[in-house]
Amino acid sequence: MKKYKWGILAPGKMAAKFTRGLKLLENVELYAVGSRDPERSRQFASDFGFKKSYGSYEELAEDEAIDIIYIASPHSHHFEHTMLCLKNKKAVLCEKAFALNSSEAEEMIAESIRRGVFLMDALWPPFQPAYKKTMEILKAGTAGKLIHLDARFSFQAPFNADDRKFNISLGGGSLLDIGIYPVIDALYFMGIPDEVMAKALFSETGSEESISIIFGYNDGRMATLYSSFRTLAGIGCDLFCENGNLFFSRERDMSQKLVVAMNGEEPKKQSYLPEGMGYHFEAMEVMKCIDEGKIQSDVVPHSFTMGLMNTLDRIRQSAGIIFPGRNS
Ligand SMILES: NC(=O)c1ccc[n+]([C@@H]2O[C@H](COP(=O)([O-])OP(=O)(O)OC[C@H]3O[C@@H](n4cnc5c(N)ncnc54)[C@H](OP(=O)(O)O)[C@@H]3O)[C@@H](O)[C@H]2O)c1
Incomplete structure (x- = not known):
């Protein structure tokens, strides 16, 4: 080896x-x-x-x-x-x-x-057990078509103008730091959106500190996404499908939970706690x-990264988030 x-x-x-x-x-x-x-x-x-x-x-x-x-x-x-x-x-x-x-x-x-x-x-996310299981269930088709995804990542961070979370010259703002996760969820499970709308709240340094995003797909599917340094909405994603709902979440220690609630059935819960917080994957x-x-990797190919970065640009454009001097 x-x-x-x-x-x-x-x-x-x-x-x-x-x-x-x-x-x-x-x-x-x-x-x-x-x-x-x-x-x-x-x-x-x-x-x-x-x-x-x-x-x-x-x-x-x-x-x-x-x-x-x-x-x-x-x-x-x-x-x-x-x-x-x-x-x-x-x-x-x-x-x-x-x-x-x-x-x-x-x-x-x-x-x-x-x-x-x-x-x-x-x-x-794409290397984690809860994520992989969710993808497996969706691909198997038993849950039916995924109609709506609602994902969030938020925690309360004390304002500090020098911290990279709030310092705009270090790319500060919730979107690139934590909002990227709800966006990744939507891209992995639903694909690149046809329409993007976003509204942001800005801190006194001009960095964005909360953002709400809507993705629209031409076939009628939608995703609602949220990130914030101001609230304790947690880290999770609901997937509403024709035949039932899936919900996965994670804690700050990276432990994960998946709940599968098929229509008319008792919800099934599964917990995961990968070694090393799952970073070794x-x-x-x-x-x-x-x-x-x-x-390049087949799990996170360059094309996925480009799709993600393009989508983040579209969100920033819609919400008016600008990184000064960086052509963006
Ligand atoms: N995947 C995840 O779950 C996860 C979780 C948290 C963070 N992250 C990512 O990891 C990266 C680092 O985050 P972090 O929380 O580790 O940040 P951090 O504790 O502030 O560390 C960032 C490091 O960057 C270096 N650095 C280089 N230029 C800098 C500059 N101009 N200002 C400040 N630091 C500078 C510093 O190292 P030296 O000065 O020692 O060279 C500093 O220790 C970010 O991209 C973040 O999004 C990922």
């Missing part, structure tokens, strides 16, 4: 969670960390058992021994950091939101194709694809 040398670019909160997932995998070597701050890099490497630490992202990307780099910087920097890694021939798993807009995403994917180097959007997919000589 080939063992892959992993590098972590931007050792923040998410990178720590992801690394706990990496530690579960036998074909992973925790190799190097790169931070803007040498001390932070050294501390993260020592906390998790990485061999090397670098005080810049450039040094990390240039280390010839590294096979794969996981990027966990703010949304605003995913384009720059992914391009840096791809140019240095490193396979990349890039955190969501993949980019600030679809033109950045297009260039990142073009660079991956031009260099023949693997690139994947780090989307958690994405790492497994990256290494499996590279083993197979692929530069």
Whole structure:
């Protein structure tokens, strides 16, 4: 079994969670960390058992021994950091939101194709048991046609102008941070919408802090989506079908629940708690694809990422969400 040398670019909160997932995998070597701050890099490497630490992202990307780099910087920097890694021939798993807009995403994917180097959007949901089971039930057809989807992701975050959630120059706002999940639900289960309408509420920094979205499909199906840093609406998705309803949800610890309520029957509930908060599934997919000589994943193909980024652009356009100076 080939063992892959992993590098972590931007050792923040998410990178720590992801690394706990990496530690579960036998074909992973925790190799190097790169931070803007040498001390932070050294501390993260020592906390998790990485061999090397670098005080810049450039040094990390240039280390010839590294096979794969996981990027966990703010949304605003995913384009720059992914391009840096791809140019240095490193396979990349890039955190969501993949980019600030679809033109950045297009260039990142073009660079991956031009260099023949693997690139994947780090989307958690499609690898999770509750999600996969939902898709299986829908495909089996017993629930009948999916007519309406209603999904939400919200929690209360104290306002802090410097935090990446509210700092517009770091791509702040609920949409790219958490609203992306209801959007992913609609795209996975219903496809790209024909119509998009959205209304946002803005914070004092000009970042959007709550958003309501409606997707319309020409065959009459609809989706209603919501994200917010102001309410405790939780994380969940209802799928209303001809013959019954499905509901899946997750907690902040990433435990998942699926309820299947077919018309006239007692609801059936199933709970799941994957190891490592389920982040290791994405790492497994990256290494499996590279083993197979692929530069993209079939689970999160480049086409899905482009569909997602285009849809996020359409939502932002409808709601008036602009990232200044970023052609969007
Ligand atoms: N998949 C999931 O479930 C999930 C959950 C949470 C977050 N995320 C994603 O993970 C990414 C990071 O989120 P996080 O919560 O880990 O953020 P965070 O704790 O603020 O960490 C972000 C890291 O980015 C680096 N960075 C580089 N340029 C920066 C800048 N100009 N300002 C601030 N930080 C900068 C910093 O590392 P150094 O200074 O050390 O280099 C910092 O530690 C985001 O894309 C987010 O959407 C995903």
